Amino acid sequence: MGKSDTATPRQRYRAQVRTEIKEHAWKQIAEAGASALSLNAIAKQMxxxxxxxxxxxxxxxxxITELIRDAYRSLADAVHAVAATGADPAGIAHVLREWARTDPQRYFLIYGTPVPGYHAPEEITGISQEIMADLLTACAALEPDAPATPFAARLADHRD
Incomplete structure (x- = not known):
């Protein structure tokens, strides 16, 4: 039995409205950026x-915190899924790039210009650390004498 199976009608309605609010927020962010996010505009649209x-x-x-949490969770899930297959850092980077291209507003919310006046709570860093842990695990699995992949070679070139 899932969580929604035990939710009351009021809890399900609340979850639906929160989801709708977030959908409108993502649309606003896609059109005008996160700094232009307006609850009043969302209310008017709804x-x-x-x-x-x-x-x-x-x-x-x-x-904003909820949107950031959702964005990081989406990215962490995508990275973890590919990391679980034993992908190398290039494979993880490819998944991150595809995620960013598919959901640019989510990418820019978590990796772009900070939202003026917004300070993320500490809990947000935990999800971002999951992404880094998968990447570090993939890097640690590389053999030291293995030939450099094109990605690793480009990465090394940028370090100089």
């Missing part, structure tokens, strides 16, 4: 009052 959204998110920063 046909509700601005204060109504504060029942679902305490404010813009909480919404």
């Amino acid at each position: 046909g509700v009052s601005g204060p109504a959204l504060y029942r679902y998110f305490a404010g813009r920063d909480e919404l």
Whole structure:
């Protein structure tokens, strides 16, 4: 039995509304960037009052934190899936690149220009460390005398 199987109708509705709010937020971020994120604009698009959204998110920063958490989780899941196959660092880099190309607004939210006035909570770093752990594990698995892949050669060139 899954988590949603035990949720009350009110909890399911709340989750649906939060998901809809985040979908509108992603659209705003894609169109105008994260710094332009507006709860009032989202409320207007949803046909509700601005204060109504504060029942679902305490404010813009909480919404941004949730979006960052979702973006990191999406990327961590993609990286972990390929790392679990024994992929080398180049394979992981390829997955990261494809994820960024598929979801550029998510990529720029977590790796782009910081959102003015926003400070991410400590919990966010835990998910990003999962990504780094997979990459470090893949690097550690490389044989020291193995010939450099084109990716590793390019990486070495950029270190000079």
